[in-house]
Amino acid sequence: MVNKIVMEVAYKLKPKPMMMKEPLMKILLVDDNENNLLSMEVALGQERYSFYRATSGREALRILLKEEDFSLILLDVKMPIMDGYETAALIYERDRLRHIPIIFITAHDYEEAAVFKGYKAGAVDFVRKPFNPEMLRAKVSVFADLYTKNQLLQRQEEKLKAINNDLVQLNQGLEHRVMERTNELENLNHELQELNLSKDKFLSVISHDLRNPLTSLLASSEHLSRQADRLDPEQVKMFSAIINRTSTKILNQLNELVDWAKNQREKTNFSPEKLHLWHCIDESLDLLKENSVQKKIKLENNVDDHLYVHADSLMFRSILQNLVTNAIKYTPQGGGTVMVTAEPVDSMVEICVRDNGVGMSEETRDTLFESFSAGSQLGTSKEKGTGLGLFLVRDFVATHGGTIKVESELEKGTCFKFTMPKYSEGVLEEK
Numbered sequence: 001m002v003n004k005i006v007m008e009v010a011y012k013l014k015p016k017p018m019m020m021k022e023p024l025m026k027i028l029l030v031d032d033n034e035n036n037l038l039s040m041e042v043a044l045g046q047e048r049y050s051f052y053r054a055t056s057g058r059e060a061l062r063i064l065l066k067e068e069d070f071s072l073i074l075l076d077v078k079m080p081i082m083d084g085y086e087t088a089a090l091i092y093e094r095d096r097l098r099h100i101p102i103i104f105i106t107a108h109d110y111e112e113a114a115v116f117k118g119y120k121a122g123a124v125d126f127v128r129k130p131f132n133p134e135m136l137r138a139k140v141s142v143f144a145d146l147y148t149k150n151q152l153l154q155r156q157e158e159k160l161k162a163i164n165n166d167l168v169q170l171n172q173g174l175e176h177r178v179m180e181r182t183n184e185l186e187n188l189n190h191e192l193q194e195l196n197l198s199k200d201k202f203l204s205v206i207s208h209d210l211r212n213p214l215t216s217l218l219a220s221s222e223h224l225s226r227q228a229d230r231l232d233p234e235q236v237k238m239f240s241a242i243i244n245r246t247s248t249k250i251l252n253q254l255n256e257l258v259d260w261a262k263n264q265r266e267k268t269n270f271s272p273e274k275l276h277l278w279h280c281i282d283e284s285l286d287l288l289k290e291n292s293v294q295k296k297i298k299l300e301n302n303v304d305d306h307l308y309v310h311a312d313s314l315m316f317r318s319i320l321q322n323l324v325t326n327a328i329k330y331t332p333q334g335g336g337t338v339m340v341t342a343e344p345v346d347s348m349v350e351i352c353v354r355d356n357g358v359g360m361s362e363e364t365r366d367t368l369f370e371s372f373s374a375g376s377q378l379g380t381s382k383e384k385g386t387g388l389g390l391f392l393v394r395d396f397v398a399t400h401g402g403t404i405k406v407e408s409e410l411e412k413g414t415c416f417k418f419t420m421p422k423y424s425e426g427v428l429e430e431k
Contacts, residue, residue, distance in 0.1 A: 024050040025147045026069060027140070030060045030087065031076040031105065036129070040074060040105075043133040048144055056080075057087035064091060070100050071147045072140065074127075077106040085117060101143055103127055116330065116358070160185055217246045219290050246287075270312055270399055274423045277307040277349065281340050284320045288328065296334040299324070303342045308423035309349050315396040316420065322389045323353040323416045330414070331357035348402060348419040356413040365408050369394050393418075 027049050029037050037053050044051075052067065054060035057079060064070070073091070077084035084104055092098050107129040127136055164185055224231070224239040231239075278301060285299045292299050309316070320340075327338040342351045360368075369390065397404045397418045408414035 024048065025071045025144050026050045026052065026067070028052045028054065028060060028063060028067075028070050028073045030054045030057070030073065030079075030084075032056060032079045033076075036076070036105075040131075040136065043131070043136050044140055045137075049140075057082035057084070057090070060087060061090060064094075064097055068096055072143045073100055073102045074140075075102050075104055077104050088123065103139060105129055105131065157189070160189060217243060219294070220246070270315070272310050272312050272400070272421070275309050275311055275313060275316060277309055277342055277351075278303045278305045280313070280316060281320060281342075284317055284324065285340070288321065288324055291325070291328050292338065295328060295331070295336070297328055297331050297336040297338060300337060300339040302339055303351075307342055307344070307349060309420040310423040311400055311420050312396075315399065319393050319396050319418065320351075320353070322393050323418075326389070327353055327355035327357065327414065327416075330359075331355045344422055345419065347422055349422045350417055350419050352415050352417045354413065354415040359410040359412050359414055360406075360408045361410055365406055368406055369404070 025048055027044070029040050029051055031037050031040075032055050034055065037055070041051050052063055052070070054063055058081070060073075060075070075084045075087060079087075082090075084106075088102050088104075091100070091102070101124040103125045104123045105127050125139055127139060164182065220239050220242045224236065224243070228236070281301050281303055285301055289299065324338060324340070331338065336356055338353070338355045340351065340353055342349050344350075394404055397420075400420055402419035402421070404416065404418040406414060406416050
């Protein structure tokens, strides 16, 4: 009898083949132009998505009063009566709607003030009109994949609860086995939560570490394509060299990220080594050069050539590129400078990423790192779309035993200072 019950439980634990079709992801499209709504539907296709249309902010709010289980909102910024920012603010006043990510659709350039306003209103990303169908599909596909994974996690949790209930109902002769199984299930649930956090980290690293070199690659290839008839051989050779060099760097970074993701599960992804500080910073600034050139912003590496740190190369690059990318983003067009400096402080090296951009208020500065005090709260901050990158920066700095702080003043710029262990002979290779 006991063996029969155990076999029944084991059968329920055995993975079953997926026979049911995955549910369609619900997307709310908001634009005062019907043609734009139709264009978005055609670009995204009907295979994975279920669309709801709204031609105004008010209509969108009425739909959300009746239908709550949307997975994504594509929201036009410029609409009569109530624009996209006002609509987003009203949506996020309701607790049950705050989990829905919003991608703003805008016909304007990505000006820093507008981008900051959009992220503060709740945006997770921007798409410029007229939109590139492939780019729109790629951005929406990220949220579709997250939606699918969350659905799988939810079903797995339901399955685990059902199994746990079956175990509780076993007779007294199986009490010891019930205790063991319960512990296994708790460990599995904890592992799933850690994997979910690792997934968010991995997606953020990909977003920040690959987006910038891809921007350089796309800009160079687009310029080469459009101006091919007017370029002389030397110019063609120059752009080809940029494309080749950037593609190689993207491939190398992608390989590093894949290895990093594989090691997440075994907790072996932290591998500090001796890094030449000037060289690492120069390499990262080179990847961001195209972004700065487009805004006529100067990047300066003012680090002593003799400084070395003991750090994980992937994590250090991610920290630096996050901070420099933000500095470029919030520095006005033309005439700005983003400068990286470093100086030894006891057993650490303090690195400063300074800009002369728009700066931030005291209130924003004081709460900048408080939104993600717990890993389970990822993506719930008021300034959606920026918090995850800074959370990752703080997390990577803390992994090295360092600290991070920010000095900023409105209209006078910002300086992020973080510390890394100074390399010296005899430093252990692992903490």
